[in-house]
Amino acid sequence: MGKPTDVRVVGCRLYFLPIRTRVPLKFGPEVTTQVTCARACLRITDSHGRTAEGWGETPLSVQWVWPSKRSYAEREQALRLLCLSLANAWAGFPGQGHPIEVGHDFQQQSLPALLRQINQQRGAAETIPWLAALVCCSVFDLALHDAYGQLHQRPVYTTYDQDFMNRDLGDFLTPAPGTSVSFTGKYPAESLVAAPPRQLPAWHLVGGLDLLEATELTGSEPDDGYPVLLGDWIRRDGLKCLKVKLRGNDAAWDCERLVKVGTLGVAQGVEWLSADFNCTVTEPAYVNDILDRLRDEQPRLYGMLLYVEQPFPYELEQHRIDVRSVAARKPLFLDESAHDWRLIQLGRELGWSGVALKTCKTQTGALLSACWARAHGLALMVQDLTNPMLAQIPHVCLAAQVGTIMGVETNGMQFYPEASTPEAAVHPGLYRRHGGMVNLASVHGPGFGYRLAEIQRQLPEPAAELGM
Numbered sequence: 358m359g360k361p362t363d364v365r366v367v368g369c370r371l372y373f374l375p376i377r378t379r380v381p382l383k384f385g386p387e388v389t390t391q392v393t394c395a396r397a398c399l400r401i402t403d404s405h406g407r408t409a410e411g412w413g414e415t416p417l418s419v420q421w422v423w424p425s426k427r428s429y430a431e432r433e434q435a436l437r438l439l440c441l442s443l444a445n446a447w448a449g450f451p452g453q454g455h456p457i458e459v460g461h462d463f464q465q466q467s468l469p470a471l472l473r474q475i476n477q478q479r480g481a482a483e484t485i486p487w488l489a490a491l492v493c494c495s496v497f498d499l500a501l502h503d504a505y506g507q508l509h510q511r512p513v514y515t516t517y518d519q520d521f522m523n524r525d526l527g528d529f530l531t532p533a534p535g536t537s538v539s540f541t542g543k544y545p546a547e548s549l550v551a552a553p554p555r556q557l558p559a560w561h562l563v564g565g566l567d568l569l570e571a572t573e574l575t576g577s578e579p580d581d582g583y584p585v586l587l588g589d590w591i592r593r594d595g596l597k598c599l600k601v602k603l604r605g606n607d608a609a610w611d612c613e614r615l616v617k618v619g620t621l622g623v624a625q626g627v628e629w630l631s632a633d634f635n636c637t638v639t640e641p642a643y644v645n646d647i648l649d650r651l652r653d654e655q656p657r658l659y660g661m662l663l664y665v666e667q668p669f670p671y672e673l674e675q676h677r678i679d680v681r682s683v684a685a686r687k688p689l690f691l692d693e694s695a696h697d698w699r700l701i702q703l704g705r706e707l708g709w710s711g712v713a714l715k716t717c718k719t720q721t722g723a724l725l726s727a728c729w730a731r732a733h734g735l736a737l738m739v740q741d742l743t744n745p746m747l748a749q750i751p752h753v754c755l756a757a758q759v760g761t762i763m764g765v766e767t768n769g770m771q772f773y774p775e776a777s778t779p780e781a782a783v784h785p786g787l788y789r790r791h792g793g794m795v796n797l798a799s800v801h802g803p804g805f806g807y808r809l810a811e812i813q814r815q816l817p818e819p820a821a822e823l824g825m
Contacts, residue, residue: 361404362521364505365453368400368824369497371444372816373437376416376745378772379579383565383602384635387420392773393433394746395440395493396816399447399500400825401508411504411804413496414747415717421693421742422489424636435485439475439493441821446471447497448823455522456502456513457545460721461529468494488671491696491718492742498719499751499805506804513804514553514758517545517724530729533702538732548728553757555797558764559790560598560631561590562741562771563618570621583774587618590771591625594790598629598663600766605637605668612647619658629763630661634668636693639676641683644668648686663763664738666713667692673700673707681708688762690738697722698729711736714759716751717744727759741766745776746814749787751805753795767795779814 374394382389396414417436419429452462468490476484506513509521519525526540568574569587584590587599601618603611611634619630638644644665652659664687670676671693683689690711691704701712712730714723714737730737739756742748749769756765769777770788781788786796800806 359454359523360521362509363454363523364401364403364456364508365459366399366447366450366501367402367408369444369448369821370398370819370823370825371440371496371821372396373440373820374746374817376773376776379581379583379774380585380772381564381566382562382743382772384418384420384424386637387424388566389418389420392416392418392743393437394748395496396747397444397447397496397500398825399497399504401501401504403508407508409504409508411500411502411507412747412807412809413499413501413503413751415492415495415499416742416744416748417492418717418742422492423486425483427483435479436489436493437820439472439485439490440496442471442475443493443497444821445823454524455516456498456505457517457522457529457721457724458524460498460501460719461725463498464491464494464719464722487696488693488718491722495717495719498721499716502720503804503807510803512802512806514549514754517549519544526725526728529725530698533705533733536733540728540732545724545728548731549758550760555757556794557753557756557797558598558793559594559596559795560600560741560764560766560768561594561596561790562743562766562768563587563599563601565602565604565614569617581775587621588625591622591627595792596790597627597793598631598764599627600631600633600666603632603634605634605643608643608647612650615647615651616655616658619655619661623657623661628661629663630658631664631666632662633666633692636667636669636671638668639670641678641680644683645686648683652686662687664688664690664711664736666690666740667694673703677703677707679707684708684710688736690736692740695726698726701726701730701735702733705733705735709735711738711762713738713740714755715740715742716748716755717742720751720755723755731759736762738762739765741768743769743772745769745773746780747807749777749780750784750800750807753787753797754800754805757797765795779812782813783808783811
Protein backbone atom coordinates (compact mmCIF):
# COMPACT_ATOMS: atom_id res chain seq x y z
CA MET A 358 0.00 0.00 0.00
CA GLY A 359 1.59 3.23 -1.13
CA LYS A 360 1.11 6.80 0.01
CA PRO A 361 -1.27 9.30 -1.59
CA THR A 362 1.82 11.37 -2.42
CA ASP A 363 3.23 8.63 -4.70
CA VAL A 364 3.81 9.47 -8.36
CA ARG A 365 4.64 7.81 -11.65
CA VAL A 366 6.11 9.15 -14.88
CA VAL A 367 3.73 9.66 -17.80
CA GLY A 368 5.74 11.74 -20.26
CA CYS A 369 9.15 13.05 -21.23
CA ARG A 370 10.86 15.66 -23.40
CA LEU A 371 14.57 15.67 -24.15
CA TYR A 372 16.71 18.52 -25.46
CA PHE A 373 20.35 18.80 -26.51
CA LEU A 374 22.09 22.15 -25.96
CA PRO A 375 25.60 22.48 -27.50
CA ILE A 376 28.17 24.72 -25.79
CA ARG A 377 31.75 25.68 -26.66
CA THR A 378 34.34 26.48 -24.02
CA ARG A 379 36.04 29.87 -24.05
CA VAL A 380 39.34 28.20 -23.12
CA PRO A 381 40.26 24.50 -23.31
CA LEU A 382 39.82 22.24 -20.27
CA LYS A 383 42.19 19.32 -19.86
CA PHE A 384 40.76 16.04 -18.48
CA GLY A 385 43.61 13.60 -17.89
CA PRO A 386 45.08 12.88 -21.35
CA GLU A 387 42.21 14.61 -23.22
CA VAL A 388 41.16 18.20 -23.82
CA THR A 389 37.60 19.56 -23.81
CA THR A 390 36.67 22.41 -26.14
CA GLN A 391 32.94 21.71 -26.49
CA VAL A 392 30.18 19.89 -24.66
CA THR A 393 26.55 18.97 -25.21
CA CYS A 394 24.19 19.50 -22.29
CA ALA A 395 21.24 17.13 -22.07
CA ARG A 396 18.11 18.67 -20.57
CA ALA A 397 14.99 16.64 -19.77
CA CYS A 398 11.46 17.46 -18.67
CA LEU A 399 9.42 14.72 -17.00
CA ARG A 400 5.68 14.83 -16.50
CA ILE A 401 4.35 12.92 -13.48
CA THR A 402 0.93 12.12 -12.09
CA ASP A 403 -0.44 10.95 -8.75
CA SER A 404 -3.38 8.70 -7.85
CA HIS A 405 -5.75 11.69 -8.00
CA GLY A 406 -4.79 12.53 -11.56
CA ARG A 407 -2.88 15.67 -10.66
CA THR A 408 0.13 16.32 -12.89
CA ALA A 409 3.31 18.36 -12.76
CA GLU A 410 6.49 18.81 -14.76
CA GLY A 411 10.08 18.92 -13.54
CA TRP A 412 13.46 19.53 -15.13
CA GLY A 413 16.95 18.09 -15.00
CA GLU A 414 20.16 18.81 -16.87
CA THR A 415 23.80 17.76 -17.07
CA PRO A 416 26.73 18.17 -19.44
CA LEU A 417 27.52 14.96 -21.34
CA SER A 418 31.18 15.37 -20.50
CA VAL A 419 32.53 12.79 -22.92
CA GLN A 420 36.17 12.88 -21.84
CA TRP A 421 35.26 12.41 -18.18
CA VAL A 422 32.56 9.75 -18.48
CA TRP A 423 34.25 7.75 -21.22
CA PRO A 424 38.04 8.09 -21.40
CA SER A 425 39.11 6.42 -24.64
CA LYS A 426 41.21 6.75 -27.76
CA ARG A 427 38.03 6.63 -29.84
CA SER A 428 37.02 9.93 -31.40
CA TYR A 429 35.05 12.50 -29.46
CA ALA A 430 32.37 12.51 -32.16
CA GLU A 431 31.84 8.76 -31.97
CA ARG A 432 31.53 8.76 -28.20
CA GLU A 433 29.28 11.81 -28.06
CA GLN A 434 26.94 10.34 -30.66
CA ALA A 435 26.68 7.15 -28.61
CA LEU A 436 25.76 9.17 -25.52
CA ARG A 437 23.10 11.08 -27.43
CA LEU A 438 21.57 7.82 -28.64
CA LEU A 439 21.64 6.48 -25.09
CA CYS A 440 19.80 9.59 -23.88
CA LEU A 441 17.15 9.09 -26.56
CA SER A 442 16.66 5.47 -25.49
CA LEU A 443 16.45 6.57 -21.86
CA ALA A 444 13.77 9.13 -22.70
CA ASN A 445 11.64 6.35 -24.13
CA ALA A 446 12.36 4.06 -21.17
CA TRP A 447 11.52 6.70 -18.58
CA ALA A 448 8.30 7.68 -20.34
CA GLY A 449 7.16 4.05 -20.19
CA PHE A 450 8.51 3.12 -16.76
CA PRO A 451 5.65 1.69 -14.63
CA GLY A 452 7.26 2.23 -11.21
CA GLN A 453 5.52 4.51 -8.75
CA GLY A 454 6.32 5.95 -5.36
CA HIS A 455 8.69 8.61 -4.06
CA PRO A 456 11.42 9.83 -6.47
CA ILE A 457 14.14 8.01 -4.53
CA GLU A 458 12.13 4.79 -4.83
CA VAL A 459 11.29 5.23 -8.50
CA GLY A 460 14.80 6.43 -9.34
CA HIS A 461 16.42 3.54 -7.49
CA ASP A 462 14.13 0.98 -9.13
CA PHE A 463 14.84 2.39 -12.59
CA GLN A 464 18.59 2.21 -12.03
CA GLN A 465 18.35 -1.35 -10.74
CA GLN A 466 15.74 -2.75 -13.14
CA SER A 467 15.88 -0.79 -16.40
CA LEU A 468 19.22 0.95 -16.80
CA PRO A 469 21.52 -2.12 -16.82
CA ALA A 470 19.34 -3.97 -19.34
CA LEU A 471 19.05 -0.88 -21.53
CA LEU A 472 22.80 -0.33 -21.51
CA ARG A 473 23.44 -3.97 -22.45
CA GLN A 474 20.95 -3.74 -25.28
CA ILE A 475 22.48 -0.55 -26.68
CA ASN A 476 26.01 -1.89 -26.43
CA GLN A 477 24.92 -5.03 -28.29
CA GLN A 478 23.20 -2.99 -30.98
CA ARG A 479 26.26 -0.81 -31.44
CA GLY A 480 28.39 -3.89 -32.07
CA ALA A 481 31.49 -1.90 -31.17
CA ALA A 482 34.51 -3.42 -29.52
CA GLU A 483 34.41 -0.77 -26.79
CA THR A 484 31.22 -0.57 -24.75
CA ILE A 485 29.65 2.53 -23.21
CA PRO A 486 30.83 2.61 -19.57
CA TRP A 487 28.45 2.47 -16.62
CA LEU A 488 29.60 5.93 -15.51
CA ALA A 489 28.43 7.32 -18.85
CA ALA A 490 25.08 5.55 -18.44
CA LEU A 491 24.60 7.11 -15.00
CA VAL A 492 25.36 10.58 -16.35
CA CYS A 493 22.85 10.16 -19.19
CA CYS A 494 20.27 8.82 -16.73
CA SER A 495 20.83 11.67 -14.27
CA VAL A 496 18.95 14.29 -16.30
CA PHE A 497 15.76 12.25 -16.03
CA ASP A 498 16.28 11.36 -12.38
CA LEU A 499 16.85 15.02 -11.50
CA ALA A 500 13.72 15.97 -13.44
CA LEU A 501 11.73 13.40 -11.45
CA HIS A 502 12.83 14.88 -8.11
CA ASP A 503 12.04 18.40 -9.33
CA ALA A 504 8.62 17.34 -10.63
CA TYR A 505 7.76 15.72 -7.30
CA GLY A 506 8.48 18.96 -5.48
CA GLN A 507 6.46 20.88 -8.07
CA LEU A 508 3.48 18.55 -7.67
CA HIS A 509 3.46 18.89 -3.88
CA GLN A 510 4.47 22.56 -3.99
CA ARG A 511 7.41 22.25 -1.65
CA PRO A 512 11.20 22.11 -1.89
CA VAL A 513 12.12 18.56 -2.79
CA TYR A 514 14.68 18.35 0.05
CA THR A 515 11.77 18.56 2.51
CA THR A 516 10.33 15.31 1.13
CA TYR A 517 13.16 12.91 1.94
CA ASP A 518 11.53 11.56 5.11
CA GLN A 519 8.97 9.05 6.36
CA ASP A 520 6.05 11.39 5.66
CA PHE A 521 6.66 11.00 1.92
CA MET A 522 8.70 7.82 1.49
CA ASN A 523 7.28 4.30 1.62
CA ARG A 524 10.66 2.63 2.14
CA ASP A 525 13.36 3.43 4.66
CA LEU A 526 17.10 3.38 4.00
CA GLY A 527 17.24 -0.27 5.04
CA ASP A 528 15.49 -1.12 1.77
CA PHE A 529 18.30 0.49 -0.26
CA LEU A 530 21.50 0.22 1.77
CA THR A 531 23.43 -2.51 3.58
CA PRO A 532 25.86 -1.65 6.41
CA ALA A 533 29.50 -2.63 6.07
CA PRO A 534 30.28 -5.95 7.78
CA GLY A 535 31.58 -5.64 11.31
CA THR A 536 30.01 -2.25 11.99
CA SER A 537 27.16 -1.30 14.29
CA VAL A 538 25.49 0.76 11.57
CA SER A 539 21.80 0.16 10.93
CA PHE A 540 19.65 1.80 8.26
CA THR A 541 16.36 0.29 9.39
CA GLY A 542 13.80 2.94 10.24
CA LYS A 543 16.03 5.75 8.98
CA TYR A 544 15.49 8.16 6.10
CA PRO A 545 17.73 10.43 4.00
CA ALA A 546 16.56 13.55 5.82
CA GLU A 547 18.43 12.36 8.92
CA SER A 548 21.74 12.52 7.01
CA LEU A 549 21.20 16.09 5.80
CA VAL A 550 22.35 19.19 7.65
CA ALA A 551 19.74 20.78 9.91
CA ALA A 552 20.26 24.33 8.64
CA PRO A 553 21.74 24.36 5.12
CA PRO A 554 24.03 27.36 4.55
CA ARG A 555 23.02 29.99 2.04
CA GLN A 556 26.64 30.64 1.06
CA LEU A 557 29.39 28.13 0.28
CA PRO A 558 33.14 28.50 -0.33
CA ALA A 559 33.80 28.01 -4.04
CA TRP A 560 36.61 25.84 -5.38
CA HIS A 561 38.18 27.17 -8.58
CA LEU A 562 39.57 24.63 -11.02
CA VAL A 563 43.13 25.16 -12.24
CA GLY A 564 43.18 23.04 -15.38
CA GLY A 565 46.33 21.58 -16.87
CA LEU A 566 46.25 24.14 -19.69
CA ASP A 567 45.24 27.14 -17.57
CA LEU A 568 47.64 30.07 -17.67
CA LEU A 569 49.28 31.11 -14.42
CA GLU A 570 51.54 34.03 -15.34
CA ALA A 571 51.68 36.80 -17.95
CA THR A 572 54.82 35.25 -19.46
CA GLU A 573 52.65 32.34 -20.65
CA LEU A 574 50.37 34.54 -22.77
CA THR A 575 50.59 33.94 -26.52
CA GLY A 576 48.12 36.53 -27.80
CA SER A 577 45.59 33.89 -28.83
CA GLU A 578 43.66 34.06 -25.56
CA PRO A 579 40.01 35.19 -25.60
CA ASP A 580 39.40 38.90 -25.13
CA ASP A 581 35.88 38.61 -23.76
CA GLY A 582 36.02 40.49 -20.48
CA TYR A 583 36.68 37.42 -18.34
CA PRO A 584 40.02 36.64 -16.67
CA VAL A 585 42.60 34.46 -18.36
CA LEU A 586 45.39 34.34 -15.78
CA LEU A 587 44.90 32.58 -12.46
CA GLY A 588 45.90 35.65 -10.45
CA ASP A 589 43.20 37.71 -12.17
CA TRP A 590 40.58 35.08 -11.28
CA ILE A 591 41.71 35.08 -7.65
CA ARG A 592 41.52 38.87 -7.37
CA ARG A 593 38.23 39.24 -9.24
CA ASP A 594 36.34 36.51 -7.36
CA GLY A 595 38.16 36.65 -4.02
CA LEU A 596 39.03 32.97 -4.31
CA LYS A 597 40.23 31.02 -1.28
CA CYS A 598 40.18 27.43 -2.63
CA LEU A 599 42.04 26.09 -5.69
CA LYS A 600 41.69 22.60 -7.16
CA VAL A 601 44.77 21.71 -9.20
CA LYS A 602 44.51 19.29 -12.12
CA LEU A 603 47.63 17.13 -12.45
CA ARG A 604 48.91 14.69 -15.06
CA GLY A 605 49.50 11.62 -12.92
CA ASN A 606 52.25 10.35 -15.23
CA ASP A 607 54.87 13.09 -14.90
CA ALA A 608 55.93 13.55 -11.28
CA ALA A 609 58.27 16.45 -11.98
CA TRP A 610 55.55 18.39 -13.81
CA ASP A 611 52.97 17.59 -11.10
CA CYS A 612 55.26 18.76 -8.29
CA GLU A 613 56.18 21.92 -10.15
CA ARG A 614 52.53 22.65 -10.94
CA LEU A 615 51.43 22.28 -7.31
CA VAL A 616 54.24 24.55 -6.12
CA LYS A 617 53.60 27.19 -8.80
CA VAL A 618 49.84 27.30 -8.18
CA GLY A 619 50.24 27.18 -4.42
CA THR A 620 52.89 29.90 -4.30
CA LEU A 621 50.84 32.17 -6.53
CA GLY A 622 47.78 31.47 -4.40
CA VAL A 623 49.52 32.18 -1.08
CA ALA A 624 50.63 35.57 -2.36
CA GLN A 625 46.98 36.46 -3.02
CA GLY A 626 45.30 35.08 0.08
CA VAL A 627 44.32 31.57 -1.06
CA GLU A 628 43.85 29.27 1.94
CA TRP A 629 43.23 25.78 0.55
CA LEU A 630 44.45 23.50 -2.23
CA SER A 631 43.33 20.12 -3.53
CA ALA A 632 45.05 17.83 -6.03
CA ASP A 633 43.16 15.95 -8.76
CA PHE A 634 45.07 13.29 -10.70
CA ASN A 635 42.05 12.23 -12.82
CA CYS A 636 42.53 8.45 -12.55
CA THR A 637 45.90 8.42 -14.32
CA VAL A 638 48.05 6.98 -11.50
CA THR A 639 48.64 3.23 -11.16
CA GLU A 640 50.80 3.01 -8.00
CA PRO A 641 50.34 4.68 -4.58
CA ALA A 642 54.09 5.36 -4.47
CA TYR A 643 53.67 7.96 -7.22
CA VAL A 644 51.30 10.05 -5.09
CA ASN A 645 53.20 9.38 -1.87
CA ASP A 646 56.46 10.61 -3.36
CA ILE A 647 54.84 13.86 -4.48
CA LEU A 648 53.19 14.40 -1.11
CA ASP A 649 56.38 13.65 0.78
CA ARG A 650 58.38 16.02 -1.38
CA LEU A 651 55.78 18.74 -0.86
CA ARG A 652 55.83 18.11 2.91
CA ASP A 653 59.62 18.34 3.10
CA GLU A 654 60.24 21.19 0.67
CA GLN A 655 57.03 23.23 0.85
CA PRO A 656 55.51 22.65 4.31
CA ARG A 657 53.10 25.57 4.04
CA LEU A 658 51.68 24.31 0.76
CA TYR A 659 51.50 20.79 2.17
CA GLY A 660 49.46 22.14 5.09
CA MET A 661 47.12 23.90 2.65
CA LEU A 662 46.46 20.66 0.75
CA LEU A 663 43.03 19.70 2.09
CA TYR A 664 42.57 16.45 0.16
CA VAL A 665 43.65 14.36 -2.82
CA GLU A 666 41.08 13.34 -5.42
CA GLN A 667 40.89 10.03 -7.34
CA PRO A 668 44.47 9.35 -8.47
CA PHE A 669 43.78 5.73 -9.42
CA PRO A 670 41.75 4.05 -12.21
CA TYR A 671 38.04 4.42 -11.65
CA GLU A 672 37.27 0.75 -12.36
CA LEU A 673 37.63 0.04 -8.65
CA GLU A 674 36.61 -3.61 -8.85
CA GLN A 675 39.24 -4.31 -11.51
CA HIS A 676 41.97 -2.24 -9.83
CA ARG A 677 41.75 -3.09 -6.13
CA ILE A 678 44.65 -0.94 -5.04
CA ASP A 679 45.37 -0.65 -1.31
CA VAL A 680 45.52 3.12 -0.83
CA ARG A 681 46.02 3.32 2.94
CA SER A 682 49.51 4.76 2.57
CA VAL A 683 48.12 7.72 0.62
CA ALA A 684 45.17 8.27 2.96
CA ALA A 685 47.58 8.24 5.91
CA ARG A 686 49.21 11.35 4.44
CA LYS A 687 46.15 13.27 3.22
CA PRO A 688 42.40 12.60 3.01
CA LEU A 689 41.79 10.59 -0.17
CA PHE A 690 38.47 11.03 -1.97
CA LEU A 691 36.72 8.74 -4.41
CA ASP A 692 35.23 10.56 -7.38
CA GLU A 693 34.90 8.71 -10.68
CA SER A 694 34.82 5.39 -8.79
CA ALA A 695 31.95 6.35 -6.51
CA HIS A 696 29.14 5.15 -8.75
CA ASP A 697 27.04 3.97 -5.81
CA TRP A 698 27.23 2.97 -2.15
CA ARG A 699 28.48 -0.55 -2.95
CA LEU A 700 31.59 0.82 -4.63
CA ILE A 701 32.01 3.31 -1.80
CA GLN A 702 31.98 0.33 0.57
CA LEU A 703 34.72 -1.30 -1.50
CA GLY A 704 36.66 1.97 -1.47
CA ARG A 705 36.40 2.13 2.31
CA GLU A 706 37.80 -1.41 2.54
CA LEU A 707 40.75 -0.36 0.35
CA GLY A 708 41.51 2.65 2.51
CA TRP A 709 39.78 5.61 0.87
CA SER A 710 38.71 8.19 3.45
CA GLY A 711 36.15 10.34 1.62
CA VAL A 712 33.62 10.55 -1.21
CA ALA A 713 33.14 13.27 -3.82
CA LEU A 714 29.46 13.30 -4.76
CA LYS A 715 28.08 14.49 -8.09
CA THR A 716 24.46 15.10 -9.11
CA CYS A 717 25.44 13.91 -12.60
CA LYS A 718 25.45 10.35 -11.20
CA THR A 719 21.74 10.91 -10.37
CA GLN A 720 20.21 12.77 -7.46
CA THR A 721 18.93 9.45 -6.11
CA GLY A 722 22.37 7.86 -6.17
CA ALA A 723 24.06 10.92 -4.67
CA LEU A 724 21.64 10.97 -1.73
CA LEU A 725 21.94 7.25 -1.02
CA SER A 726 25.72 7.43 -1.32
CA ALA A 727 25.80 10.38 1.08
CA CYS A 728 23.71 8.44 3.61
CA TRP A 729 25.95 5.36 3.43
CA ALA A 730 29.17 7.39 3.57
CA ARG A 731 28.10 9.55 6.49
CA ALA A 732 26.92 6.52 8.49
CA HIS A 733 30.37 4.94 8.05
CA GLY A 734 32.42 8.01 8.92
CA LEU A 735 33.55 8.98 5.42
CA ALA A 736 34.00 12.67 4.66
CA LEU A 737 32.00 14.29 1.85
CA MET A 738 32.69 16.73 -0.94
CA VAL A 739 30.55 17.77 -3.92
CA GLN A 740 32.46 18.07 -7.17
CA ASP A 741 31.59 19.84 -10.37
CA LEU A 742 31.15 18.56 -13.92
CA THR A 743 31.64 22.13 -15.17
CA ASN A 744 27.90 22.64 -14.67
CA PRO A 745 26.25 25.49 -16.57
CA MET A 746 22.61 26.61 -16.82
CA LEU A 747 20.10 24.54 -14.81
CA ALA A 748 22.71 21.91 -13.93
CA GLN A 749 24.38 24.34 -11.52
CA ILE A 750 21.39 24.64 -9.18
CA PRO A 751 20.90 21.04 -7.93
CA HIS A 752 24.70 20.71 -7.87
CA VAL A 753 25.19 23.56 -5.38
CA CYS A 754 22.04 22.62 -3.44
CA LEU A 755 23.43 19.12 -2.86
CA ALA A 756 26.61 20.56 -1.34
CA ALA A 757 24.60 22.80 0.97
CA GLN A 758 22.29 19.98 2.06
CA VAL A 759 24.75 17.11 2.67
CA GLY A 760 27.47 19.14 4.41
CA THR A 761 30.94 19.00 2.86
CA ILE A 762 34.40 19.40 4.34
CA MET A 763 34.75 22.72 2.50
CA GLY A 764 32.18 24.26 0.18
CA VAL A 765 31.67 23.15 -3.40
CA GLU A 766 33.65 22.96 -6.61
CA THR A 767 32.15 25.22 -9.26
CA ASN A 768 33.80 26.12 -12.54
CA GLY A 769 31.15 26.60 -15.23
CA MET A 770 31.76 30.35 -14.96
CA GLN A 771 35.40 29.78 -15.93
CA PHE A 772 34.89 27.80 -19.11
CA TYR A 773 31.54 28.95 -20.55
CA PRO A 774 30.13 31.84 -18.50
CA GLU A 775 27.92 33.24 -21.28
CA ALA A 776 26.10 29.91 -21.57
CA SER A 777 24.32 30.65 -18.29
CA THR A 778 23.32 34.27 -18.90
CA PRO A 779 19.53 33.67 -18.68
CA GLU A 780 19.89 31.66 -15.46
CA ALA A 781 22.34 34.16 -13.97
CA ALA A 782 19.78 36.94 -14.38
CA VAL A 783 17.58 35.12 -11.82
CA HIS A 784 20.33 33.51 -9.70
CA PRO A 785 23.31 35.91 -9.90
CA GLY A 786 25.03 34.47 -6.83
CA LEU A 787 25.28 31.01 -8.38
CA TYR A 788 26.99 31.96 -11.63
CA ARG A 789 29.58 34.41 -10.33
CA ARG A 790 31.67 33.98 -7.20
CA HIS A 791 31.93 36.91 -4.77
CA GLY A 792 34.38 36.93 -1.89
CA GLY A 793 35.26 33.36 -2.78
CA MET A 794 31.67 32.22 -2.24
CA VAL A 795 28.61 31.16 -4.21
CA ASN A 796 25.25 32.31 -2.88
CA LEU A 797 22.03 30.28 -2.86
CA ALA A 798 19.75 33.04 -1.54
CA SER A 799 17.87 33.21 -4.85
CA VAL A 800 17.04 29.49 -4.81
CA HIS A 801 13.58 29.00 -3.33
CA GLY A 802 10.19 27.59 -4.14
CA PRO A 803 9.08 24.07 -5.07
CA GLY A 804 11.30 21.36 -6.51
CA PHE A 805 14.91 22.45 -6.83
CA GLY A 806 13.94 26.11 -6.67
CA TYR A 807 14.87 26.78 -10.30
CA ARG A 808 12.20 29.52 -10.65
CA LEU A 809 12.04 28.37 -14.25
CA ALA A 810 9.19 30.69 -15.26
CA GLU A 811 11.49 33.66 -14.61
CA ILE A 812 14.39 32.31 -16.71
CA GLN A 813 14.19 33.65 -20.25
CA ARG A 814 15.78 30.82 -22.21
CA GLN A 815 14.76 29.75 -25.68
CA LEU A 816 15.06 25.99 -26.08
CA PRO A 817 15.60 24.19 -29.40
CA GLU A 818 13.10 21.71 -30.76
CA PRO A 819 12.96 18.59 -28.56
CA ALA A 820 15.12 15.67 -29.64
CA ALA A 821 12.38 13.43 -28.22
CA GLU A 822 8.86 14.02 -26.92
CA LEU A 823 6.78 11.19 -25.49
CA GLY A 824 3.46 11.31 -23.67
CA MET A 825 3.49 15.07 -23.18
